Amino acid sequence: MTRGRPELHPMRSPHDFEVIRDPLWNTIRLDATALRIIDTPEFQRLRHIRQLGLAYLVYPGATHTRFDHALGVCHLARQALALLGERGDLEGGPRGLPLHPLCGAPPRHRPLPLFPCSGRAERPAASGDARSAHRALPAADGIRRALESVAPDAPARVEDLVRGRSASPLQGLVSGSLDLDKIEYLRRDAMFCGVPYGEVDADRLIHAFALVPDPATGKVEIGIHEKGLSALESLLFPCSSPAWCGMHWTPT
């Protein structure tokens, strides 16, 4: 080392991470795996699918896309995992598989699934289920390859999460009362539609996430600390308010 001159670490490759601006969450940091997924044609296609379909004919601002929403979910997933990790909740539990591949899971509005979502999403008809399941991940070759770069079994594990059949305690972040998709679209759709009723306290809610053992079965799942109850109410209220229903059920 040259005396008197501070040693500089080599600059990280721009492919290691990316920081982008978002009108809702301000700054979203994407790591290398997320970037690999985002750079696939399957994910880029989401730029051209409006989050609320034809609702822009009624709410002119509702031109935001599934791409924006997916990046937002990615941001929340990263935040939630970081907080759970910081508290030590993830130690000894399922590790390694980042949830950010689920950024690609499109929401509920129309049957254009990259990964058919569990939970709120429209499920394929029983007769077509096997065919849909067959084509879900294999059809998204770029995403499969990006996931395989994380771990060979990552595509299968992600598919289990998306379909709601994973044994992971983190399943609840993907589908359930506290799923990050819901938290994100409630905020984003309200913002872009100009219907600011029932602000979701996402930050407080995510800070209250905890991995909790079910007293009945002992199975650990994502839950919420009592301190986050008010924030939970902020999530439940918009889901049931006339304003929200008007926005999401506007028949166009």
Next chain:
Amino acid sequence: MVRDALDADLIDPDEIVGQTDERFLALLEVRAAGSSDSAARRVSERWLPALLGRRLPKRALEIPGEVLRGYAVDGWLNSDAELRHALEERLATELRLPPGGVLLDYPEKESMLGLDLLLLRRGGEAQRLNENGRTGLIGLPRVADELYHTARVFRVFTLDRRTLSPEKIMPLLARSASELRRRLAEPAPLL
């Protein structure tokens, strides 16, 4: 529009998956052009120009979901597409509207909250929190249920402006799928 496109074989259901918004509309426009099929012509001459010009169907009737609690309509409207279509077409005829001139809309989900999660109490105890709430902790699920059923609205849309009486429609919504099918087979007007 999607139904007409499928009826006219303009698009295969599998093709719908993977399309972007604009590409889907452009595909329908190209494929419907010059077709003599009546459903295809509705796509090219009615639905696509209506979308471009924002000529949306008009609200002819609204009935709050609260009023329809317990009605049989939940059992068939969103699960029996053929029956729903038959009812729409029959109403269109009786309202002197062209085929496809009546659209029925009733949000499918009977509940949005689906609250079911574990709550970690300050003392470290875990409790299951569900739709019944938790006395002294959270009562919103019950309030939310009421709000939800008020916000959930059954709507009838018509291509041109029409007025419908709830008294004429609600008896139809009270019928089970088989009862409604029998009623539709009768020649007596519904309205």
